[in-house]
Amino acid sequence: MALPHAPASAPLAPTDEGEGGVRIQLSDLRRTFPGGLTVLEGLELEVAAGSFVALLGPSGCGKSTLLRLVAGLDRPDGGTLTFSPPLERTRGERAPIAYVFQDAHLLPWRSVLDNAALPLELAGVPGPERRAAARAVLEQVGLGDATARYPAELSGGMRMRVSLARALVTRPRLLLLDEPFAALDELSRSRLDEQLRALWRELGMTVLFVTHSIAEATWLAERVVVLSRRPARVVLDRTLELPRERVATLRTEAAFARESRLLHEALERGEAL
Amino acid sequence: MALPHAPASAPLAPTDEGEGGVRIQLSDLRRTFPGGLTVLEGLELEVAAGSFVALLGPSGCGKSTLLRLVAGLDRPDGGTLTFSPPLERTRGERAPIAYVFQDAHLLPWRSVLDNAALPLELAGVPGPERRAAARAVLEQVGLGDATARYPAELSGGMRMRVSLARALVTRPRLLLLDEPFAALDELSRSRLDEQLRALWRELGMTVLFVTHSIAEATWLAERVVVLSRRPARVVLDRTLELPRERVATLRTEAAFARESRLLHEALERGEAL
Amino acid sequence: MSTASARQALAPLAALVILLSLWEGIVRALAIPTWLLPTPSAIATAAAREARPLLDAALTTGRSALVGFALSAGVGVFAAVVLSSSRLLERALYPYTLFLQTVPIVAIAPLLVLWFGPGARAVAVSSFIVSLFPVIANTLTGLRSVEPALRDLFRLYGARRLATLWKLELPAALPHLFTGLRIASGLAVIGAIVGEFVAGFSEGSAGLGILVLSAYRQLRTDLLFAAVLAASGLGLLLFGAVSLAGARTLRRWHPSASSGGNPT
Amino acid sequence: MSTASARQALAPLAALVILLSLWEGIVRALAIPTWLLPTPSAIATAAAREARPLLDAALTTGRSALVGFALSAGVGVFAAVVLSSSRLLERALYPYTLFLQTVPIVAIAPLLVLWFGPGARAVAVSSFIVSLFPVIANTLTGLRSVEPALRDLFRLYGARRLATLWKLELPAALPHLFTGLRIASGLAVIGAIVGEFVAGFSEGSAGLGILVLSAYRQLRTDLLFAAVLAASGLGLLLFGAVSLAGARTLRRWHPSASSGGNPT
Amino acid sequence: SRSKEGQKKDEAPKVEAAAETKPALTKVKLALNWVPEPEFGGFYAAREGGAFSRQGLDVEILGGGAGVPVMQMVATGQMDFGIVGADELLTARARGVDVLPLFAVYQTSPQGLMAHASRGAKNISDVLASGTVSLEPGLPYAAYLKKKFGFDKVKVVPYDGGVARFVADETFAQQCFITSEPIAARKQGVEPTVFLVAEEGFNPYLAVVIIRRELSTKQPARVKAFLAAVREGWRAYLDDPAPANAVMAKLNTSMDLETFTAAAKAQHPLIETAETKARGLGTMSRERWETLGRQLVELGLIDEAPAVDDFLLPEFVPAALSTTAPTP
Numbered sequence A, B: 001m002a003l004p005h006a007p008a009s010a011p012l013a014p015t016d017e018g019e020g021g022v023r024i025q026l027s028d029l030r031r032t033f034p035g036g037l038t039v040l041e042g043l044e045l046e047v048a049a050g051s052f053v054a055l056l057g058p059s060g061c062g063k064s065t066l067l068r069l070v071a072g073l074d075r076p077d078g079g080t081l082t083f084s085p086p087l088e089r090t091r092g093e094r095a096p097i098a099y100v101f102q103d104a105h106l107l108p109w110r111s112v113l114d115n116a117a118l119p120l121e122l123a124g125v126p127g128p129e130r131r132a133a134a135r136a137v138l139e140q141v142g143l144g145d146a147t148a149r150y151p152a153e154l155s156g157g158m159r160m161r162v163s164l165a166r167a168l169v170t171r172p173r174l175l176l177l178d179e180p181f182a183a184l185d186e187l188s189r190s191r192l193d194e195q196l197r198a199l200w201r202e203l204g205m206t207v208l209f210v211t212h213s214i215a216e217a218t219w220l221a222e223r224v225v226v227l228s229r230r231p232a233r234v235v236l237d238r239t240l241e242l243p244r245e246r247v248a249t250l251r252t253e254a255a256f257a258r259e260s261r262l263l264h265e266a267l268e269r270g271e272a273l
Numbered sequence C, D: 001m002s003t004a005s006a007r008q009a010l011a012p013l014a015a016l017v018i019l020l021s022l023w024e025g026i027v028r029a030l031a032i033p034t035w036l037l038p039t040p041s042a043i044a045t046a047a048a049r050e051a052r053p054l055l056d057a058a059l060t061t062g063r064s065a066l067v068g069f070a071l072s073a074g075v076g077v078f079a080a081v082v083l084s085s086s087r088l089l090e091r092a093l094y095p096y097t098l099f100l101q102t103v104p105i106v107a108i109a110p111l112l113v114l115w116f117g118p119g120a121r122a123v124a125v126s127s128f129i130v131s132l133f134p135v136i137a138n139t140l141t142g143l144r145s146v147e148p149a150l151r152d153l154f155r156l157y158g159a160r161r162l163a164t165l166w167k168l169e170l171p172a173a174l175p176h177l178f179t180g181l182r183i184a185s186g187l188a189v190i191g192a193i194v195g196e197f198v199a200g201f202s203e204g205s206a207g208l209g210i211l212v213l214s215a216y217r218q219l220r221t222d223l224l225f226a227a228v229l230a231a232s233g234l235g236l237l238l239f240g241a242v243s244l245a246g247a248r249t250l251r252r253w254h255p256s257a258s259s260g261g262n263p264t
Numbered sequence E: 001s002r003s004k005e006g007q008k009k010d011e012a013p014k015v016e017a018a019a020e021t022k023p024a025l026t027k028v029k030l031a032l033n034w035v036p037e038p039e040f041g042g043f044y045a046a047r048e049g050g051a052f053s054r055q056g057l058d059v060e061i062l063g064g065g066a067g068v069p070v071m072q073m074v075a076t077g078q079m080d081f082g083i084v085g086a087d088e089l090l091t092a093r094a095r096g097v098d099v100l101p102l103f104a105v106y107q108t109s110p111q112g113l114m115a116h117a118s119r120g121a122k123n124i125s126d127v128l129a130s131g132t133v134s135l136e137p138g139l140p141y142a143a144y145l146k147k148k149f150g151f152d153k154v155k156v157v158p159y160d161g162g163v164a165r166f167v168a169d170e171t172f173a174q175q176c177f178i179t180s181e182p183i184a185a186r187k188q189g190v191e192p193t194v195f196l197v198a199e200e201g202f203n204p205y206l207a208v209v210i211i212r213r214e215l216s217t218k219q220p221a222r223v224k225a226f227l228a229a230v231r232e233g234w235r236a237y238l239d240d241p242a243p244a245n246a247v248m249a250k251l252n253t254s255m256d257l258e259t260f261t262a263a264a265k266a267q268h269p270l271i272e273t274a275e276t277k278a279r280g281l282g283t284m285s286r287e288r289w290e291t292l293g294r295q296l297v298e299l300g301l302i303d304e305a306p307a308v309d310d311f312l313l314p315e316f317v318p319a320a321l322s323t324t325a326p327t328p
């Protein structure tokens, strides 16, 4: 499915509000699951406010675990996690963090529109306003004609796009994405990549983006962090030497290939550890 | 996660049995969902016995629907679907078709090992034998150390690999894969690509492989079918002009880039329809 | 499609006819005397003869059962919500709600009558007591079965407790809840009847419970069964209403409500 | 962790102490006479005085309830499996299983006694009849709630009907099934007691039902409540066994059994 | 149902109710311990014949089910008047329930055992020599029979309120009210022999009208008025049960008129005895209450016989004192 009516670089959400991002600092972070599996240990990472960081790493290394810790959905067993400015999470207000899970996790009893509007609903935004916002963002992920359907009637890729729309609808200050585009075809994917980057440029939120695609990481992020196999350590932390303006043709340029190769090697190093 | 002990080109399953593939012929296939959404219409496709065909197409175009029809999990509303030799599906025997769904769909109450052994169990294979087979195939998808865990304790990519192991454990004559590697990191992914292709070379089953990655399709398949947006029609049906032996370095060769470009263009045509 | 749905609507009727014929046949073949087990035709005759009092009694009992059922539904869901709010609370109190299920109504009849007065109110309370637990138990399981990832989602978006309840937990618990209500529908009727045994009064409109007792005493087994079947009829009405509501609510999203059923 | 689990084990006991103190306090404060509502201490005194007969009666009733419960569990699951095998069958027969729930045991007492003889057997059958429906209803919902994709999987691998049942449907239905069994545990006890009202033995091995009746008749409300609480105790034992079995079985894979509970 | 809602609250007469019925009638409630049957015929006769309204009372008669807690309802003020057995009253008093007897319908207890006539039993001892007998658990006369005859040779099962098992099984005997079960059994073609427990020496008054003490002290006039009307009603019913039977048959649809007539006839000699002819219907004597008290103590059902003077009040039961010498 394409986004035939949206220009390739159109931002994913309206632009009236840009609160800026947050700075995240992880220090000596440890997470051991009951049963004794240590997934993160001594992890150090600093993410500058408003930066776009991609996370790469082998399957099962702890990327989702890390994202859950940052989102506050799980508690570290050691170490600290600080945000500045601190994220006050007052209930009933627009949540400052949004999260696209690895699986879509939609509410099966809600239509696509009502699924996408959920975060605004929980923040107390009135019905017409939140529905309009949800409709707009669904339009932009290419689901403008599926707003009335139910999750069971969608394809896998469509479900993930609803999940993405749900995350973007709040215009968050910290956006956590766990392989959001893995179930999409390459064209939709690169189009959403472009829109995501445009949105980020505009709103300036902090983005943590887990992906398995080296090309996607290279194209999207300012900075890529490559993790080793479990327990995850940082193998490579690289600010990419690429122009700030990303265009579609960048993918064929030599600088792009060079960065990709570096990431590839780091991944291999991380797996061999 | 890597497959440190398995050589890169090791086949995914033991080699004692090779029954060969089936030929599939779809003619004028139509599928309309209740509610009136026509997803497939007048679809014609012939898949030679023992061939490896990749399916590309935009999200929501009907790829999963097509696979379900081929697997017999859904009924077409028109047209015919023939297998030769016909697939007798006697109950309690090793199923001739295997399917890796887009989502892992594991049984939450079974350990990884018992999930992977399920198809053999349903075929009446005795306990020790089926567990050995399951263990072998789990080893090969890189989950040799997670056999005793439960699905809720796995990462997204690990779950998909269990699902893949479950499909391969029967050494099927027709293998249907719906984006099996989307949730995997690129290294694991290309390693599994290689193993899958080796297995196919060895057993000669027919493989239908849905993917969103043009590179993956190009590298894996003998032939790639590109579908248009819904209702899905064949935009391009191309037998790739690449050497029969695929090596890792193929990805950097000119022929590879040329084929990829053709597919890319076809995808764009299909979306614009 | 329409023939299939017609067949489905007719299925219970067809089954009824078959069941009744079997019953009639067996009773006749074994020559079981009417005072022990009457034939459906004998029951029908008795019911026709006493149509008026039966109807009145069914209405009286039905009203009480309906009130009891409504109370169970409301209080049961509320109690389940309270219990589900903490594992500790559930551990501490859930077992004791079972008391309601195990107490013979006769044992607490004096209290019922004292607190609620004799007649319809005490009967409705009896119906409520008997039918409450299944609603609590099923709703609680439902509330507890919410997918953890969806809980995370709501937590992430700072959902208030009440919003999580209304928009996540209760919808997710609906399939369980409806099963609880289905069970409660039958129990509400028997609870009303048993309540009438000890707190119902025959002045004015006596309920089915009184009719059952006095027909039993007089060995009017045909009338007894007519009354019992009238009670089942009430139960079926409630059950049907619950099932219909369940099917409507869950239709588009829950497998248990899909018309497909088992493909094999 | 271990303090938390200790706290959880103690929670019901703590709640019991609080509930009993409240009860004692309220009854004393309002000066409610013992013949209407005895205090826990009065009940305890009566229970201590009549410990032997109470224990015997509880054993008699407990045996019948256990048999009834086991029958319900077995027959209920079986019936649900049969009903779930086709939508048509379910439509046709499921509503009539409700009959069991709405029939007053007294109305069919003569049949019970005639067919099963007076005493433990008829009592167990009564317990069975009263506790069957929740097992059917819950198991049926469970069997129907299997994810369609998993059904597809089994179909694809040519699973026989029985294999699908054992390896897919029943495991998936377990959370529902356990809820049904939890409800049945209380109902089995009350079913046995009500059965004893009409079909038990009064002398020799008299059950709690007989004790309840005679205590009621003699206005020995303290003993009556002791018997009722003994019945609840039986119910709690069964309930606890079911809950434990459920928690063990579902522990590693179903959210309802996770010890986490509601984070907010 | 609305009428019942209304009944609930009003202890005192209601203004609008008074407006409907001409002179201001006082509403009172009488709770029966079973559904309308001939054993309550006099009360319905008093209502239908106008005896109650002539006494300025509007009596609502509530027929109950099997386990209706009449004693507790009267004691807690839910009901003004209730019907219980004399043994129940003594038991209740022994437990601290302060209720008083006013009027005993049955002078001779209609309770008995019935067995199939074909068994040829000559007395209760024969009946209890084999087979099965159904007796209500906790019933004093069951305890009495057990003490006197022993239950070693007979299986005892709970009485379930009906006669189905009796009809089905020749070796089955059961407790009965001679006005009820024997008639029902006879209708199914089974001839029972009935042995009254009264003849074995256990003879409590039955269908005794009771009130709570508070009513006797606060509204003695109303109590007396009620009693007078009840006496008049029972007189009328004994003379001609037909009108009241017709009314009761409408309320209790499972019992036909024929059965009402037969039962009314069967109970007549138990209600109207030589003693009532001398002292009036419903009379009660000290000795009978004392004897019963002693028997209950002997059976271990109560610890101590309640003092008769505490509850048998001469202002309501004048015959009670006049016939009996005061105990030392």
Ligand SMILES: Nc1ncnc2c1ncn2[C@@H]1O[C@H](COP(=O)(O)OP(=O)(O)OP(=O)(O)O)[C@@H](O)[C@H]1O
Pocket (backbone or CB within 6 Å): A152, A153, A154, A155, A156, A157, A158, A183, A184, A185, B033, B034, B035, B037, B039, B057, B058, B059, B060, B061, B062, B063, B064, B065, B066, B102, B230
């Ligand atoms: N059960 C259903 N009821 C109604 N519509 C459905 C149903 N299943 C799928 N569809 C619709 O059919 C279309 C094709 O779905 P399908 O799952 O085949 O897409 P797909 O090509 O696999 O997409 P993706 O790449 O996103 O997985 C979609 O538009 C989807 O919304």
Ligand SMILES: Nc1ncnc2c1ncn2[C@@H]1O[C@H](COP(=O)(O)OP(=O)(O)OP(=O)(O)O)[C@@H](O)[C@H]1O
Pocket (backbone or CB within 6 Å): A033, A034, A035, A037, A039, A057, A058, A059, A060, A061, A062, A063, A064, A065, A066, A102, A230, B152, B153, B154, B155, B156, B157, B158, B183, B184, B185
């Ligand atoms: N609840 C849990 N209990 C026990 N182990 C768990 C649990 N959740 C995750 N794990 C384990 O923690 C490790 C990391 O999991 P995580 O989901 O963070 O991996 P990931 O990097 O996101 O992998 P993928 O790319 O496959 O999604 C895995 O080995 C997984 O098995």
Ligand SMILES: [Mg+2]
Pocket (backbone or CB within 6 Å): A063, A064, A065, A102, A178, B155, B156, B157
């Ligand atoms: Mg992950």
Ligand SMILES: [Mg+2]
Pocket (backbone or CB within 6 Å): A155, A156, A157, B063, B064, B065, B102, B178
């Ligand atoms: Mg798909």
